[in-house]
Amino acid sequence: MSIDSVREREARWFLPVVKRLPIVLVEGLGSRVRDLDGRELVDLSAGWGVTAIGHCHPALVEAIAAQAGRLMQTTNLFYTLPQLDLAEKLASLMPAPLTRSFFTSSGTEAMDGALKLAHRATGRTRFVSTHDSFHGRTLGALGVNGQEKHRAPYEALLPATTRIPYGDAAAARDAVDGRTAAFVVEPIQGEGGVNVPPRGYITALREICDAHGALLLADEIQTGIGRTGAMLACEHEGVVPDVVTLGKGLGGGFPIAAFLTTEAVAKTVALGDHGGTYAGNPLGCAASNAVLRVIEEEKLVARAAALGERVLAKLRAFAAEHPDVAREARGRGLLLGLELRDAERAGQLPLRAIERGVLVNVTAGRVVRLFPALNVPEDDLWPALETVLALAKA
Numbered sequence: 001m002s003i004d005s006v007r008e009r010e011a012r013w014f015l016p017v018v019k020r021l022p023i024v025l026v027e028g029l030g031s032r033v034r035d036l037d038g039r040e041l042v043d044l045s046a047g048w049g050v051t052a053i054g055h056c057h058p059a060l061v062e063a064i065a066a067q068a069g070r071l072m073q074t075t076n077l078f079y080t081l082p083q084l085d086l087a088e089k090l091a092s093l094m095p096a097p098l099t100r101s102f103f104t105s106s107g108t109e110a111m112d113g114a115l116k117l118a119h120r121a122t123g124r125t126r127f128v129s130t131h132d133s134f135h136g137r138t139l140g141a142l143g144v145n146g147q148e149k150h151r152a153p154y155e156a157l158l159p160a161t162t163r164i165p166y167g168d169a170a171a172a173r174d175a176v177d178g179r180t181a182a183f184v185v186e187p188i189q190g191e192g193g194v195n196v197p198p199r200g201y202i203t204a205l206r207e208i209c210d211a212h213g214a215l216l217l218a219d220e221i222q223t224g225i226g227r228t229g230a231m232l233a234c235e236h237e238g239v240v241p242d243v244v245t246l247g248k249g250l251g252g253g254f255p256i257a258a259f260l261t262t263e264a265v266a267k268t269v270a271l272g273d274h275g276g277t278y279a280g281n282p283l284g285c286a287a288s289n290a291v292l293r294v295i296e297e298e299k300l301v302a303r304a305a306a307l308g309e310r311v312l313a314k315l316r317a318f319a320a321e322h323p324d325v326a327r328e329a330r331g332r333g334l335l336l337g338l339e340l341r342d343a344e345r346a347g348q349l350p351l352r353a354i355e356r357g358v359l360v361n362v363t364a365g366r367v368v369r370l371f372p373a374l375n376v377p378e379d380d381l382w383p384a385l386e387t388v389l390a391l392a393k394a
């Protein structure tokens with residue numbers, strides 16, 4: 001089989017909405033993947049920040065296989081144990097009082113559920129979110145998205161949302177009022193370009209929401225589960241949101257996401273307010289339980305913090321040495337970005353990196369985003385990073 005034949009088949013059968021790079025991935029192990037020709041590449045993008053414990057971690061593979069052989073799916077008319085174990089575990093890992101979980105299959109569904117919850121809890125219909133944010137592609141999540149390109153074609157279908165500049169507490173103060181159901185925010189914007197808000201921003205949002213009886217809804221689908229060196233990125237400011245969404249790293253590659261809330265908010269919903277065929281699917285929950293176990297056992301949250309600092313130092317040194325190439329390095333833990341000046345060069349970088357054996361992502365047009373597995377071996381990470389930096393300036 002050749003890449004050309006794969007492309008031809010796909011061009012014939014798929015809805016043409018996805019642009020792909022010319023490589024077919026067939027295997028992954030740890031932070032390495034293999035293509036159709038058997039060529040090995042180092043993965044610095046981890047399936048968009050998803051494979052938090054690396055590709056095909058034996059503990060994850062084993063947990064999925066064991067659960068698949070036991071009970072793969074049932075309905076939510078019945079109790080199942082993996083779901084209960086996961087909810088209990090998350091309650092212990094999240095800052096109090098985020099103790100109540102609902103599980104979904106994707107991040108965007110978790111966002112939609114969280115938005116519905118905010119409406120139920122407050123009786124209000126308006127949301128405030130930030131420019132350049134990304135919250136998903138279903139109609140609720142899309143409504144609060146700050147990225148025009150995703151939202152504009154569907155504007156007529158979306159919930160009422162005011163969008164304001166990210167990191168601007170004064171703008172938040174002006175926008176939130178007694179009609180606001182929730183302020184929706186990523187503690188660090190991922191897709192928007194690894195944008196880190198000024199210190200105190202999340203604290204200010206908490207105060208503003210409290211003053212108006214609005215909920216603070218933190219979208220931690222990309223930043224959560226240890227990615228930024230804390231279980232939740234909100235914890236860096238000691239802030240507890242009313243609702244938090246999780247995804248990506250939660251399943252380590254298995255499609256599972258969640259929204260969590262407090263006892264007080266949970267009291268506002270009634271039976272039947274939300275649901276889903278795959279909500280709390282035993283296979284996904286077993287996968288997630290295994291991922292969380294590995295993250296704890298291998299102390300990957302602390303590792304993300306410590307290793308992330310060293311990588312950021314390296315990126316900052318590069319930006320300082322090559323101010324004509326890079327505008328800034330930023331991020332936290334293992335969610336890092338290097339903003340390049342030349343958008344054309346940035347756009348070509350993923351393809352050129354593939355040719356040199358590295359998978360790397362570029363977001364927001366010119367930001368090289370590094371979000372490898374939290375357990376990426378240093379022997380893989382540093383040489384791959386050297387390759388990316390060499391390409392950035394070549």
Ligand SMILES: Cc1ncc(COP(=O)(O)O)c(C=O)c1O
Nearest residue numbers: 106107108134135136190221222
């Ligand atoms: C912050 C954030 N929210 C929501 C989503 C949507 O998640 P999913 O693609 O699983 O629907 C993403 C995906 O990139 C994300 O980064």
